Amino acid sequence: MKKMIPLLMVVMVSLLSCGAGKLDEGSVARVNKTDIPQSEFDAEVEAFKKQYEAQGQFLTEADLDMVKPRLLDSLVVKQLLLDKAASLDIASDSESVQKQMDSFKQQFPSDEEFINSLATNGFTEESLTQELEWQSVLQSLFDLEVADKVTSSDEDIRKFYDDNKETYFMTPESVNASHILMMIGDEQSEEDALLKIQKAQQKIAAGMDFGDAAATYSEGPTKDRRGDLGTIARGQTVPAFEEAAFSQEIGVVGEPVLSQFGYHLILVTGKNEAFATPFEDVKDMIKQQLDEQAIQEGTMAYIEELRESADIVLPEWATAETEAAVQAPAQS
Numbered sequence: 001m002k003k004m005i006p007l008l009m010v011v012m013v014s015l016l017s018c019g020a021g022k023l024d025e026g027s028v029a030r031v032n033k034t035d036i037p038q039s040e041f042d043a044e045v046e047a048f049k050k051q052y053e054a055q056g057q058f059l060t061e062a063d064l065d066m067v068k069p070r071l072l073d074s075l076v077v078k079q080l081l082l083d084k085a086a087s088l089d090i091a092s093d094s095e096s097v098q099k100q101m102d103s104f105k106q107q108f109p110s111d112e113e114f115i116n117s118l119a120t121n122g123f124t125e126e127s128l129t130q131e132l133e134w135q136s137v138l139q140s141l142f143d144l145e146v147a148d149k150v151t152s153s154d155e156d157i158r159k160f161y162d163d164n165k166e167t168y169f170m171t172p173e174s175v176n177a178s179h180i181l182m183m184i185g186d187e188q189s190e191e192d193a194l195l196k197i198q199k200a201q202q203k204i205a206a207g208m209d210f211g212d213a214a215a216t217y218s219e220g221p222t223k224d225r226r227g228d229l230g231t232i233a234r235g236q237t238v239p240a241f242e243e244a245a246f247s248q249e250i251g252v253v254g255e256p257v258l259s260q261f262g263y264h265l266i267l268v269t270g271k272n273e274a275f276a277t278p279f280e281d282v283k284d285m286i287k288q289q290l291d292e293q294a295i296q297e298g299t300m301a302y303i304e305e306l307r308e309s310a311d312i313v314l315p316e317w318a319t320a321e322t323e324a325a326v327q328a329p330a331q332s
Contacts, residue, residue: 023313029072030313031079036072044071047122054120069318076314078134080306085141092133093140100132101125146298152290160286161279169277172234175245176270178227180213181220183262190258197256197263204253210267219262231272241266 027035045064048071052059059067108114118128161169180200182193200217204210214227222229232245240259248254248268257264 023315028315029076029318030311031076032083032311034079034083036075036079041072041075043122043127044075047127050120050122072314072318076312077303077307080303080310081138081141082134083310084145084306085137088141088144090137090140090144092136097129097132097136101129104128142295142299142302146302147295150291150294150298152287152294156290157283157286158279160290161282165276169282171275171277173246173274174231174233174272175268176231176272177229177245178210178214178267178269179220179222179229179241180210180218180227180265181222181262182217183219185262188262190263193263194256197265201253201256201265204265210253210265213265227267 023030024035026038028038028041029036045068048067049059049064105111105114108117115125118124123131180197182188182196182200184190184193196217200213203217204213211226211228215223218227220227232242234242234246236242237245238259238261240257241264244254244257244264245266245268248266250268250271252268254266254268257266
């Protein structure tokens with residue numbers, strides 16, 4: 001089964017490895033023998049601007065100047081990948097692209113609203129189709145050149161499990177408990193709350209069911225559940241309550257416990273030891289996670305290799321602005 005690559009992952013790498021040189025009129029960059037038209041770059045900038053405006057954010061010219069080197073680099077990377085895909089005879093999946101277009105259209109009540117939504121986000125129907133075709137080529141290329149070559153070994157999977165068992169795969173010690181709460185606040189003093197909780201304690205000692213007592217006397221939000229708190233793991237509740245609940249014996253109603261909320265009577269109905277999720281239950285999930293990480297790292301390395309072997313010419317403003325950003329001192 002092919003491993004999917006996030007198509008919107010960041011593929012930016014440094015522009016400093018590219019050279020500034022003379023470009024033909026009407027071109028904003030050159031990748032090997034292919035010129036990137038100024039008009040294509042302008043459209044990219046405009047689409048970026050409109051996507052922000054669609055969210056109610058408006059970019060100044062200074063904002064755009066800061067992002068232009070990155071937008072240009074995205075076109076450079078795109079051309080590098082298209083060239084590589086062409087050399088491998090990889091084409092877009094027309095059927096898949098059409099299904100995606102149909103799916104987008106079905107989200108709108110009319111073609112007019114669909115077109116208007118595209119325009120708001122800087123697209124036309126034609127440019128969206130081209131974008132989907134490009135994404136299809138990109139996915140096929142990365143599947144072939146990166147994802148299909150990635151597989152995590154059983155040793156890698158086991159090592160990740162052993163190294164991270166305590167962090168990711170342990171279920172902490174817990175108790176099943178119910179309580180009766182008498183709240184302390186502006187309307188009730190600590191002394192009055194203690195008297196009430198002692199009254200409930202006496203009723204239970206005389207034979208009243210704990211759940212009935214909770215439903216009758218408790219002032220906490222669990223009153224309607226007969227005091228049932230469900231399962232409580234260590235670290236989930238306040239220290240005073242936790243200390244009492246985890247030290248009490250099962251089936252024994254403890255002495256009143258004072259917390260920041262008020263006085264509690266606690267009944268522990270069960271205890272559960274901490275345990276690790278078995279390796280066999282999580283090994284497939286770990287493999288998927290390790291594979292995805294390897295694919296992301298492999299994709300970045302693959303793009304870097306393509307860049308290093310390419311002849312890329314950029315306008316002086318692109319390399320100059322990137323150098324300035326890299327060399328600028330950090331603001332304290």
